[in-house]
Amino acid sequence: MAFVQKSFLTKLRRFQTCLRRRSTLSTELIENMDKKATWDRFYFENSSKTSSFKNFEWFFGFEAVQNIIMPLLKTRPGPQDPLKVLDIGCGTSALGPSVYKSCLVPVRVICGDISPVAVRIMKQQFGSGAVTPGDRSSRLEFVELDCTQLDKHFDPGSVDLIVDKGTMDALMRSKRGKKNAGVVLKQCLKVLRHSGSLLQFSDEDPDARLLWLETEAPKARVGVQEVGTLGGVCYYCYHVDLLPSEADPSTC
Ligand SMILES: C[S@@+](CC[C@H](N)C(=O)[O-])C[C@H]1O[C@@H](n2cnc3c(N)ncnc32)[C@H](O)[C@@H]1O
Known part of the structure; x- marks a missing residue:
């Protein structure tokens, strides 16, 4: 519990207010952020609050980060190939559907989460034509997946952009700590x-996250930019770019 940041506790307090009653959910979240059951409960309680659906954003939404994401989605990998974008730990965020809507070249947006409750909610809200794509051949999918096992769902070297908003943070703060995050x-x-990018949106300080990324991904180019401040907490975008000449899925 010692490594749980102050900003994170502020966030949990916000959720408690949000839920309008004290619950054991915040304790459960702090201790078990890597567990499917914890997140199932979180999304179930959150969606039961009102009859009308509202996307839940762990922190800021697409508007705050579109200038970082969209410039990476201008060119498709081949004349017949759509871009492939993966949102890992999508929850019920509007990020994936917003990319699908805003991307003007063909794109396949895959929103994946370990929680079947979150995935079911998203399918209900965004299934079959609920959002108009930026290109009519684009696709939007919601899948239950464990991001510690992405290679069960995707071929090596097949995804152009991976977006992670708060998911790595959740894993790093779980009891099993950085081991799962490294996986x-x-x-x-x-x-x-090759030449694809991973974007991690996070409130973790660059002193810690940059060092970790550089150590864990020595063959990638790693960078950081500030996204903005929310509730007194500063958020960052960490870029991990595979370099075309050096990328090698077997050794990364
Ligand atoms: C902090 S929330 C962020 C949700 C969403 N990205 C957002 O910005 O609102 C972390 C998300 O990661 C998901 N998650 C946790 N462990 C996971 C795993 N091993 N594989 C896939 N998703 C996971 C949780 O279900 C949860 O939706």
């Missing part, structure tokens, strides 16, 4: 296309 990073590097 996820390796899985991302494995399924990313």
Whole structure:
């Protein structure tokens, strides 16, 4: 519990207010952020609050980060191939559907989460034509997946962009700590296309996250930019770019 940041506790307090009653959910979240059952309960309780659906954003939404994401989605990998974008730990965020809507070249957006409750909610809200794509051949999918096992779902070197908003943070703050986070990073590097990118949106300080990324992904180019401040907490976008000449899924 010592490594749980102050900003994170602020966030949990916000959820408690949001849920309008005290619950054991925040304790469960702090201790078990890598567990499917915890997140199932979180999304179930959150969706039961009102009859009308509202996307839940762990922190800021697409508007705050579109200028970072969309410039990476201008060119398709081949004349017949759509871009492939993966949102790992999508929850019920509007990020994936917004990329699908805003991308003007053909794109396949895959929103994946370990929680079947979150995936079911998203399918209900965004299934069959609920969102108009930026290109009519684009596709939007919601799948139950464990991001520690991405290679069960995707071929090596097949994904152009992976977006992670808060998911790595959740894993790093779980009891099993950085071990799982390291596995996820390796899985991302494995399924990313050469010259593909992983974007991690996070409130973790660059002193810690940059060092970790540089150590875990020595063959990638790693960078950071500030996204903005929300509730007194500063958020960052960490870029992990595979370099075309050096990328090698077997050694990343
Ligand atoms: C902090 S929330 C972020 C949700 C969403 N990206 C957002 O911005 O609102 C972390 C998400 O990661 C999901 N998650 C946790 N462990 C996972 C895993 N091993 N594989 C896939 N998703 C996972 C949780 O279900 C949860 O939706």
